[in-house]
Amino acid sequence: MRIAVAGGTGWVGKLVVEQARAAGHDVVVMSRSTGVDLITGSGLDEALRGVEVVIDVANVETLSRKVAIEWFEKETGHLLAAEEKAGVRHHVVLSIVGVDRVDSGYYAGKRRQEELALAGPIPVTILRATQFHEFAAQMIARVPGPVKVVPTMVTRPVAAADVAAELVRLAEGPAQGLGAEIAGPEVLKMGDMMKRIAKGKLVLTLPLPDAASRAMAHGGLLPTGDFRQGEITFDKWAATR
Template sequence: MRMAVAGGTGWLGKLVVEKARAQGHEVVVISRSNGVDLLTGAGLDEALRGVDVVIDVANKVTLNRKVAIGFFETTTRNLLAAQERAGVKHYVVVSVVGVDRVDSAYYAGKRRQEELALAGPIPVTILRATQFFEFTEQVMAQIPGPVKLVPTMVTRPVAAADVAAELVRLAEGPAQGRTTELAGPEVLRMGDMVKRVAKGKLVLNVPLPDAASRSMARGGLLPTGDYNQGRITFEQWAAAR
């Protein structure tokens, strides 16, 4: 198949591209560094020429609700329109477990993306996954200094490599709408994960007062129904860093 990966130069996107190529697919990497701008639509028509399926892992991490909604709404609309013009048959989108239960700014953007994708002209598959193990490295980078104050968060984290493999597997099949969620093998607290990888640092769990943080601390990001389970454990991932 000819697959296009939107956000294919990001850390999840690179894993998706690698997995798709390993499976024998021809891959088009959609990114600004490759001359394609999802926010303006520039270069999309050429990039999607002859493409069978698009895997959308384009992302913008922000605490601003307006920015999050604006990014995911604009990029999704542009991708849907370009896919329709190109005759793309399947659109695969990565989303987040609990996105409809935790009302954070970022999740508001992902909810808008899901709404547009499900209502769009291209048959779609939406995979909701839990937080990635790699999120611990983002937390460490965002909190400088020897003391890491980590918001209290309970999740069932999953390896990005497992998410990438599942996205490619779904892209190889028919559209499923919102499909079975993907989560990791064990329930963990974010503070404990950061403590495992932040050697020599003091890590403190800090309960935050806003509604979204309280929901995360109570397990709002855990799957509540059937879900597929990733193979890689957090300890395996951390040992291989």
């Protein structure tokens, strides 16, 4: 099968590309470094020639509601239009568990992406995943100084490698719409995860008063129904960093 990976040079995208190639698929990597601009649509028509399935893991790092919504509207709109022209038969999207229950600016953009994909011309599968194990390391890197302050956040972290494998598995099958969620094997607090890997640094967990933070602290990021469970625990992931 010929599969295109939107955002295929990002840290999640690279894992998806690796998993898809290991499964024997012909993979097209779509990113600006490969001549494809998802925001302008430049290079999409050529990249999607002969592609049967698109896995979209492209992302923008922002806390701004306006920026997130505009970015995902442009990215998803260009991608779906080009897929329809190319005859793509399945569009697979990576989203987030709790995106419909936690009203943050970035999550508003992801909700808009889901809406566009579900209403679009290509049969779609949306996989909602919990926070990656890698998110704890990213949080440490983003906060300057020896003291790392993190809001109270309860999650069921999952390895990005497990998510990549599930995206490829879903791409190989029929479209499912808003499909099952994927989460890790254990419920953890983000502050505790950071403490396990923040060598020589102090991690402080603080409850924040805004609605999004309260939701994150009280289970808003946890799966609520049936979900596919990843195999790699946080400690096993941390041991191989």
